[in-house]
Amino acid sequence: MKRFLGFVKKEFLHIFRDYRTLFILFGIPAAQILIFGYAVSTDIKNAGVAILDMSHDEITEKLTDKIISSGFFRKTETLLNYNDIDRIFKKGKTKAVIIFEHDFGKKLISEGKSSLSIIADGSEPNTATLVTNYTTAIVNNFTADLAGPTLNNSLRISPEVKMLYNPELKSHFMFVPGVVTLILILICALMTSVTITREKEFGTMEVLLVSPLRPIQIILGKVMPYFILSFINVLLILVLSWLVFGLPVKGSLILLLAECMLYIMMSLTLGILISTVSSNMQQAIFISLVGLMLPTVLLSGFIFPIENMPKIYDYVSSILPPRYFIVIIKNIMIKGTGLMYIWKETLILIVMTVVFIGLSVRNFKIRLE
Amino acid sequence: MRLSPPLGGWGAKRKKNKMRTIFYLIRKEFLQIFRNKFISKAIFAVPLVQMLILVPAVTFELKNVRLTIIDKDISPESRGLINKLNGSTFFKVSFSTFSDEEANNLLHRNKCSMILQIPSGFGKDIGNGKQGKLLATIDAVNASSAQLTWAYFTGVVRDYNTDLIKSNLTTNPVIPLPGIEITNRYWYNELLNYKYYMLPGILVILVTAIGFLLAGLNMVREKEIGTIEQINVTPVRKYHFIIAKMAPVLLIGLTDLSLGLIIGKLAFNIPFEGSILLLFLGSTIFLVAVLGLALFISTFSSTQQQYMFVAFFCMIIFILMSGIFTPYESMPMWAQDFNLVNPVAYLMRINRMVMLKGSTILDISRELISLVIIAIAFTTLAVRRYRKTT
Numbered sequence: 001m002k003r004f005l006g007f008v009k010k011e012f013l014h015i016f017r018d019y020r021t022l023f024i025l026f027g028i029p030a031a032q033i034l035i036f037g038y039a040v041s042t043d044i045k046n047a048g049v050a051i052l053d054m055s056h057d058e059i060t061e062k063l064t065d066k067i068i069s070s071g072f073f074r075k076t077e078t079l080l081n082y083n084d085i086d087r088i089f090k091k092g093k094t095k096a097v098i099i100f101e102h103d104f105g106k107k108l109i110s111e112g113k114s115s116l117s118i119i120a121d122g123s124e125p126n127t128a129t130l131v132t133n134y135t136t137a138i139v140n141n142f143t144a145d146l147a148g149p150t151l152n153n154s155l156r157i158s159p160e161v162k163m164l165y166n167p168e169l170k171s172h173f174m175f176v177p178g179v180v181t182l183i184l185i186l187i188c189a190l191m192t193s194v195t196i197t198r199e200k201e202f203g204t205m206e207v208l209l210v211s212p213l214r215p216i217q218i219i220l221g222k223v224m225p226y227f228i229l230s231f232i233n234v235l236l237i238l239v240l241s242w243l244v245f246g247l248p249v250k251g252s253l254i255l256l257l258a259e260c261m262l263y264i265m266m267s268l269t270l271g272i273l274i275s276t277v278s279s280n281m282q283q284a285i286f287i288s289l290v291g292l293m294l295p296t297v298l299l300s301g302f303i304f305p306i307e308n309m310p311k312i313y314d315y316v317s318s319i320l321p322p323r324y325f326i327v328i329i330k331n332i333m334i335k336g337t338g339l340m341y342i343w344k345e346t347l348i349l350i351v352m353t354v355v356f357i358g359l360s361v362r363n364f365k366i367r368l369e
Numbered sequence: 370m371r372l373s374p375p376l377g378g379w380g381a382k383r384k385k386n387k388m389r390t391i392f393y394l395i396r397k398e399f400l401q402i403f404r405n406k407f408i409s410k411a412i413f414a415v416p417l418v419q420m421l422i423l424v425p426a427v428t429f430e431l432k433n434v435r436l437t438i439i440d441k442d443i444s445p446e447s448r449g450l451i452n453k454l455n456g457s458t459f460f461k462v463s464f465s466t467f468s469d470e471e472a473n474n475l476l477h478r479n480k481c482s483m484i485l486q487i488p489s490g491f492g493k494d495i496g497n498g499k500q501g502k503l504l505a506t507i508d509a510v511n512a513s514s515a516q517l518t519w520a521y522f523t524g525v526v527r528d529y530n531t532d533l534i535k536s537n538l539t540t541n542p543v544i545p546l547p548g549i550e551i552t553n554r555y556w557y558n559e560l561l562n563y564k565y566y567m568l569p570g571i572l573v574i575l576v577t578a579i580g581f582l583l584a585g586l587n588m589v590r591e592k593e594i595g596t597i598e599q600i601n602v603t604p605v606r607k608y609h610f611i612i613a614k615m616a617p618v619l620l621i622g623l624t625d626l627s628l629g630l631i632i633g634k635l636a637f638n639i640p641f642e643g644s645i646l647l648l649f650l651g652s653t654i655f656l657v658a659v660l661g662l663a664l665f666i667s668t669f670s671s672t673q674q675q676y677m678f679v680a681f682f683c684m685i686i687f688i689l690m691s692g693i694f695t696p697y698e699s700m701p702m703w704a705q706d707f708n709l710v711n712p713v714a715y716l717m718r719i720n721r722m723v724m725l726k727g728s729t730i731l732d733i734s735r736e737l738i739s740l741v742i743i744a745i746a747f748t749t750l751a752v753r754r755y756r757k758t759t
Contacts, residue, residue, distance in 0.1 A: 123566065
């Protein structure tokens with residue numbers, strides 16, 4: 001035991017010696033939380049819109065004002081000609097063009113009908129949809145105001161909505177669990193796979209293997225510091241998201257931390273597995289960084305819900321551990337549900353951990369090649 | 370012994386020698402990369418496989434929102450509404466129940482994402498000319514999905530409303546209202562195919578990741594195992610060495626780009642509106658910038674682990690801020706200012722604009738010039754920071 005503690009201490013020294021790595025270890029989650037919280041959002045603000053007004057009457061001007069002053073849009077240009085649309089789209093600043101037909105106002109008053117078209121830049125589908133939806137809503141409101149009370153009489157159904165779990169529709173509820181999931185698997189898998197492969201590559205593994213330490217102690221000793229550091233990372237993210245965004249943990253904190261420990265364990269064993277199949281650090285880094293990063297971000301349901309993907313991705317993503325952890329952490333943190341609701345996901349993570357351990361033990365070589 | 374100057378003078382010979390030095394160094398780098406069996410395959414296989422798998426998966430499009438219906442009314446009107454919801458592409462009625470508790474449970478369990486309650490008397494109220502009430506409960510953990518769901522739902526209800534009014538037209542004539550007819554079209558991507566949007570983006574990320582890691586790790590590895598000493602004691606100039614470190618990775622990056630574009634064309638039929646040459650020009654400048662930064666960072670790092678972490682940190686920030694998933698314009702000013710030095714943000718825009726819209730060199734001149742400045746700055750920093758002395 002004393003021997004083992006000595007070994008763990010050595011590993012800690014390895015890590016703490018390098019203050020830069022330590023700084024980044026805690027800097028990455030902090031930076032991600034802040035970027036997702038303040039810099040990026042899927043909503044639109046100040047999207048560039050150009051107006052092609054062939055009518056220039058009081059109503060079109062009023063409507064234009066209403067659209068531009070909504071806060072979603074910014075007027076980039078006033079076009080005079082239909083052929084200019086392609087030109088300004090190619091410059092990339094304008095996301096949509098709103099076109100009023102000739103005699104827009106006159107027709108609206110005399111015939112009760114006039115037409116407006118929205119041409120959006122489909123090369124950014126999400127922005128294009130949002131811009132179109134928002135503009136449509138603004139125009140519809142405008143028409144409703146014009147129509148006055150007669151319209152309300154014809155409305156027969158009034159739906160009401162309750163936004164459950166997140167009544168203020170904050171995006172934090174989505175990305176904080178995502179960041180925890182992403183950071184833990186990447187850092188744990190990366191750290192462990194790299195430190196073990198490093199010993200192999202530099203031949204120091206030989207020194208360790210001939211020492212009286214048993215292989216299992218070597219692995220445990222390697223993993224232990226990262227387990228503790230990752231756990232501190234979880235606490236850091238939770239405290240940060242609570243302080244900065246006021247995001248509380250609705251469910252049981254103890255359950256959440258226990259699940260995080262399980263997930264950290266799983267990621268560490270994945271790292272060990274990667275190290276047993278890699279012969280040098282570059283290989284380990286490639287597998288754990290390039291191989292894991294994009295699939296984790298894109299297929300785990302972090303940003304893009306799995307339900308919206310083609311059916312086959314339900315199966316493809318089922319081999320990715322983050323997918324299950326995201327469900328677990330969202331359930332506990334945001335919905336406040338207990339173990340009853342997440343036992344299946346928990347079980348899958350446990351099974352994965354066991355499988356990774358089994359595979360690593362089989363692949364781990366105590367003899368040198 | 371007197372040496373007679375060779376044809377073309379001493380200068381030409383020296384120049385030729387210089388070229389030869391760089392050529393040999395580049396050859397050495399290629400050998401080092403391709404000697405590693407895993408890396409030599411992974412740098413091409415990983416982008417290929419990830420593109421094929423990831424591009425079709427990613428979409429913001431909402432379809433098949435799973436509904437749980439609590440229909441306490443059971444009238445022709447409520448059934449009509451349910452049919453209308455089922456018939457739309459956005460909704461799928463997955464469960465029907467009379468118990469609020471069970472419905473909540475389903476929502477908790479993630480079995481559905483919306484509950485629609487139709488209270489008793491809904492049909493009667495509509496028949497009597499009163500307003501029929503509906504209550505929707507939406508799982509709003511994902512705020513943007515929830516908003517879209519609600520928008521689609523009100524859309525379906527509005528349509529149903531119009532149907533009702535039309536069917537009652539004979540009994541209850543309505544005065545024609547002033548209406549603005551809105552037509553909308555999407556240019557360059559009429560069906561809003563997300564693959565067109567995501568492919569250039571994912572391609573940029575993969576090329577960035579491979580270039581950034583490979584160049585920096587190779588440099589730090591030489592330091593870590595000590596072989597850099599052998600280079601440092603030779604007359605090889607600093608910039609020779611930096612160029613030699615960059616060139617192979619640059620070529621690999623461009624090969625990956627070509628592979629990605631071929632996949633885009635063959636597997637996903639992505640349109641190529643603009644000039645491919647322009648795309649490669651932009652990507653080359655971009656890669657020089659990224660590799661310059663990678664080598665600059667590598668001068669600070671003494672171990673591959675250290676480098677990897679700094680690189681990971683930079684990459685995550687660059688990629689998240691680049692506007693790959695999110696509209697660039699809605700970022701706050703400070704974020705847009707940061708993006709002035711973010712090469713990934715520029716290439717993200719260039720790729721999408723050139724590929725999908727056919728933007729010309731004039732349209733993207735600002736992005737290209739900025740990239741050139743970044744590339745020169747980072748490469749100069751890398752050369753200056755690199756010390757041959759210890």
